[in-house]
Amino acid sequence: MRRKLTEATELRVQGGTLSIVETRLWSASVIPHPANPREYGRRQYPLGGSGSTVATTPEPGSLIGRDAELELCIPTPDLLAQRLEDTKDRLLRENPLAYDIAAEGVLQPLTVVALTVVHANGHPRASLLVAADGSSRVSAVHSLLDYSPCRVAYEWGRDDRKYRKEINRWIRHAQKQGWDGLREDERQKLRALTVPARVVVGFDPHSQTNQRFHTAVRNFIGLTHIRPPRPYGPAVENEAKADAVLDSLVEPARTGPAHITDAEKHWFAATVTAEEVLAKGLSRHSDVRAASIVKSLLGGGVGTSRRVNEGIRSLTAKLRPKREERVDIAVELILRPLRAGKEGDLGFIRSRRAALQRVYRLPEIEDLPAGPLIESDEGGGRALEQLRDQALEEAGLGHGNDGRLSVAQTELAVKAVYYMAVAEPMALQREIFGGSGDEDDRSPATVLRAMLSCRRGILQAYEVVRAGRRGDKLYEVGESGHRVVTATGSHRELTDSLVRHAYTGEPLAEAAVGYPAAAVRWASVRNSVDSLQRNVKVMAAVPQQVGGRSQVEEEGWDPAAVAALREDLDHIDRSVARWSDRHKELELLREAEQDPTDTID
Numbered sequence: 320m321r322r323k324l325t326e327a328t329e330l331r332v333q334g335g336t337l338s339i340v341e342t343r344l345w346s347a348s349v350i351p352h353p354a355n356p357r358e359y360g361r362r363q364y365p366l367g368g369s370g371s372t373v374a375t376t377p378e379p380g381s382l383i384g385r386d387a388e389l390e391l392c393i394p395t396p397d398l399l400a401q402r403l404e405d406t407k408d409r410l411l412r413e414n415p416l417a418y419d420i421a422a423e424g425v426l427q428p429l430t431v432v433a434l435t436v437v438h439a440n441g442h443p444r445a446s447l448l449v450a451a452d453g454s455s456r457v458s459a460v461h462s463l464l465d466y467s468p469c470r471v472a473y474e475w476g477r478d479d480r481k482y483r484k485e486i487n488r489w490i491r492h493a494q495k496q497g498w499d500g501l502r503e504d505e506r507q508k509l510r511a512l513t514v515p516a517r518v519v520v521g522f523d524p525h526s527q528t529n530q531r532f533h534t535a536v537r538n539f540i541g542l543t544h545i546r547p548p549r550p551y552g553p554a555v556e557n558e559a560k561a562d563a564v565l566d567s568l569v570e571p572a573r574t575g576p577a578h579i580t581d582a583e584k585h586w587f588a589a590t591v592t593a594e595e596v597l598a599k600g601l602s603r604h605s606d607v608r609a610a611s612i613v614k615s616l617l618g619g620g621v622g623t624s625r626r627v628n629e630g631i632r633s634l635t636a637k638l639r640p641k642r643e644e645r646v647d648i649a650v651e652l653i654l655r656p657l658r659a660g661k662e663g664d665l666g667f668i669r670s671r672r673a674a675l676q677r678v679y680r681l682p683e684i685e686d687l688p689a690g691p692l693i694e695s696d697e698g699g700g701r702a703l704e705q706l707r708d709q710a711l712e713e714a715g716l717g718h719g720n721d722g723r724l725s726v727a728q729t730e731l732a733v734k735a736v737y738y739m740a741v742a743e744p745m746a747l748q749r750e751i752f753g754g755s756g757d758e759d760d761r762s763p764a765t766v767l768r769a770m771l772s773c774r775r776g777i778l779q780a781y782e783v784v785r786a787g788r789r790g791d792k793l794y795e796v797g798e799s800g801h802r803v804v805t806a807t808g809s810h811r812e813l814t815d816s817l818v819r820h821a822y823t824g825e826p827l828a829e830a831a832v833g834y835p836a837a838a839v840r841w842a843s844v845r846n847s848v849d850s851l852q853r854n855v856k857v858m859a860a861v862p863q864q865v866g867g868r869s870q871v872e873e874e875g876w877d878p879a880a881v882a883a884l885r886e887d888l889d890h891i892d893r894s895v896a897r898w899s900d901r902h903k904e905l906e907l908l909r910e911a912e913q914d915p916t917d918t919i920d
Contacts, residue, residue: 327520333538334530338387338521341428343513346461347475347485349431350447350468351406351454353391353399354378379434381532387522388433389449389533395440400469407458407468408865416459417866418639422632424510425460429453432519432536436472447472451519451536460511462866486512504868554672557651560631562588564648567630568615578626579615587612589655604788606734607695609653613679613733616649617642618687643680650675657741673749674740678763683729693730706731707781711774719772721841728771735780736767738787739813746783746793746813761819770822774798779821783813795821844895 327338354377379389393399411417430452436445450457461468475482489512493501501509524530565588568578582599585591586608597603602611616627624645631640631648650672658668694706701709709727718725724732739746747763761769770776778800786793793813795803802810811817861870 330517332535335522335524335535337519337535337539338523339430339517340520341515341517344429344431344448344516344518345486346457346464346512346514347466347471347482348448349429349457349514349516350403350449350471351410351457352449352451353402353406353434378537379533381534382435387519387532388435389536390435390437392437392439394438396436396438396442396445396473399436400473403468403472406454407461410455410458411462411865414455415866416455417462419635420456420459420511421463421507422510425453425456425514427453427456428515428517429456430519430539431516443477445472445476447476448518452540453514453516456514459866460514463511464508553647554651557647560634560644561648561652563634564616564627564630565652567633568626572626578619578623583611583615587615587652589652602695605656606737606784606787607692609737610692610730610733611695612649612652613684614687614692614730616645616652617679617684619689620685623689642685643676646679647676650679653737670745670748671740674745674747674763675736677749678736678740678747678767679733680762681724681729681732681764681767683724683768684733686723687726687729693727694734703781703784707777710771710777710780714772714774714777717837719768723845724768724771728777731777731780731784732767732771735783735787736763738783738793739818742787742793742813744812744814746815747818748815766819766822770818773822776822779813 327340330337330339377392379391382388382390391399429450431448432451434447434449436447438444458468460466461471475485489509492505493509496505498506519536522532522535524532524535565579565584569581569584571577579587582601586596586599586601591599593603602608616623624642627645627648628640631644653675654668654672657671693709694701694703706727710725710731713719713725713728716725719728736747740748747766749763771780775796775798778798779796782796782800782802783793794810795813795817797803805811859869859871862868863870863873
């Protein structure tokens with residue numbers, strides 16, 4: 320740090336120039352700003368007559384005789400200690416960053432200034448480092464490390480031996496265990512042990528204004544938070560994340576090949592021409608591209624989710640990106656070619672984005688296996704007619720009506736809905752809220768599942784894809800798959816209201832006995848298990864305190880309650896295992912009957 324004092328850089332602010340030094344600080348040496356501007360809207364002021372007995376912490380002023388140091392005058396140390404604890408708790412609630420920082424540490428530097436605290440009761444002065452910008456990050460770091468800001472201010476700030484002891488215990492532990500020998504919670508703490516910082520070491524006011532240092536600091540905070548540059552907006556953010564995700568997917572994994580090829584990366588990113596797409600052996604059809612993006616970013620189970628999340632974290636440092644965020648990123652990639660010529664029609668893109676984001680939240684997409692699509696232009700790909708026929712077979716077995724589409728049904732749905740969403744008028748839109756009560760408020764994903772669960776809907780989806788690839792309008796088809804002719808002899812154009820009316824999602828009458836009926840019940844069982852797994856994860860994520868470790872991982876749960884639950888699960892396990900054994904037994908009997916080499920001597 321001393322060497323860097325000779326290499327200070329200048330940062331112009333309103334009213335003067337700050338001299339700053341970029342370095343890393345131990346998290347045990349920095350506290351949140353005791354008068355954090357984020358709390359302005361909730362402060363209780365004495366003039367308001369609120370009756371509160373808690374004194375308001377004054378704003379720091381400039382320390383006389385020092386160029387770049389603040390001074391805070393308060394009655395007692397207890398007041399500042401309570402103020403720091405309140406600030407930390409509020410920032411953790413309103414701007415929770417602990418999970419993100421646990422994954423990558425603090426990435427953006429804090430802006431740190433020196434603060435001298437003067438106590439009216441005669442307590443010795445305290446010299447502190449406070450985050451003029453970055454109090455939320457400091458609070459999150461302290462939460463991860465179980466630091467109390469008043470301890471940082473009044474114990475470690477006053478006793479250098481205790482301060483070094485706290486730091487050294489982590490250094491020694493890391494050296495003894497090695498990174499691979501540490502628990503994940505210990506790694507998270509080590510990532511938070513230091514923070515990047517821009518320390519303000521000097522201030523040169525403009526001669527015309529002769530501005531004080533504390534005013535310059537407040538102006539700097541204002542430019543950062545109160546009047547910052549206009550945000551990019553979610554669409555732009557998702558575009559940036561999309562490029563980061565593609566970079567992640569094209570890189571070889573630690574234990575296997577890359578998730579997508581370099582050619583697919585540029586195809587998904589829409590950075591190649593139509594001629595280059597064909598030259599690379601990729602499909603010219605927009606629905607195949609959309610389905611490939613959806614499958615590559617949203618299908619393939621946990622393995623795909625991890626790779627996509629790696630790309631998101633490289634840009635945002637989010638520890639656990641949600642599935643909805645992955646869906647939004649996929650949709651933004653799909654929409655890129657559509658924006659050509661639509662710069663002035665924001666409503667066109669906005670409505671299509673909303674519809675596709677809703678429909679591609681279809682849970683069955685996660686079950687799509689890794690690898691190429693069933694129907695594609697790649698070697699070995701099947702024809703669209705074969706995809707249709709396989710989807711019809713799956714519907715005949717009760718899939719869709721059992722609560723979940725199967726693989727071919729899902730792929731056909733993903734392709735058809737692309738053209739239904741981009742059509743003019745749209746053949747499938749987002750659900751309607753706040754109407755008279757008669758509107759169909761089912762989500763597009765629910766409507767699509769109902770459509771792909773019956774023969775007519777599958778034929779409709781097949782015809783939508785065919786028409787979309789030709790650039791034709793979309794028309795309604797009947798049970799035969801042919802266009803419906805109205806009383807006037809014309810064809811009926813496909814619309815959102817027509818699709819919702821035709822495909823209500825009611826179970827087929829014949830799905831009352833046999834395999835189709837059993838499949839409906841199996842889907843309910845499967846959904847219940849999925850719900851159980853989600854609830855277990857949600858329960859495990861409940862922290863002991865804000866930003867803390869899991870309540871159940873630390874304290875456990877009632878053994879009697881757990882034993883009763885495990886007994887129920889064991890009973891279910893034995894039941895379904897018996898069904899599986901019976902199915903295997905029948906398969907072996909059928910194979911034995913069909914084996915021509917199995918003869919009796």
